[in-house]
Amino acid sequence: MKILANDGISPLGKELxxxxxxxxxxxxxxxLDLAKAVNEQEIDMxxxxxxxxxxxxxxxxxxRIKLIGRGGVGMDNKRNYCHKYSSFLxxxxxxxxxxxxxxxx
Numbered sequence: 001m002k003i004l005a006n007d008g009i010s011p012l013g014k015e016l017x018x019x020x021x022x023x024x025x026x027x028x029x030x031x032l033d034l035a036k037a038v039n040e041q042e043i044d045m046x047x048x049x050x051x052x053x054x055x056x057x058x059x060x061x062x063x064r065i066k067l068i069g070r071g072g073v074g075m076d077n078k079r080n081y082c083h084k085y086s087s088f089l090x091x092x093x094x095x096x097x098x099x100x101x102x103x104x105x
Contacts, residue, residue, distance in 0.1 A: 001066075003025065004025045004037070007047075031052060031053065034054070043062075046068050046069070
């Protein structure tokens with residue numbers, strides 16, 4: 001499975017995911033090109049922070065997406081569409097102070 005870590009990921013986080021068998025892509029994709037890149041590269045999961053928003057249009061255009069992970073302090077820029085979509089999981093990681101900086105480079 002392919003994971004797009006669009007807003008960066010720590011070397012440790014990338015290593016752990018790769019050890020678990022995931023292909024981790026860290027090339028930054030512009031917000032306007034996100035749906036196209038996800039479909040062309042056959043991305044299964046997207047990990048973001050506050051720099052990237054995965055909007056309804058991207059979700060609708062990318063049926064392959066199984067998980068959207070949002071690391072940060074809250075849902076300030078994330079609308080929750082989970083009630084409409086049962087084929088993927090939206091997860092938010094908030095304020096986990098003892099977790100190694102998984103998303104920070």
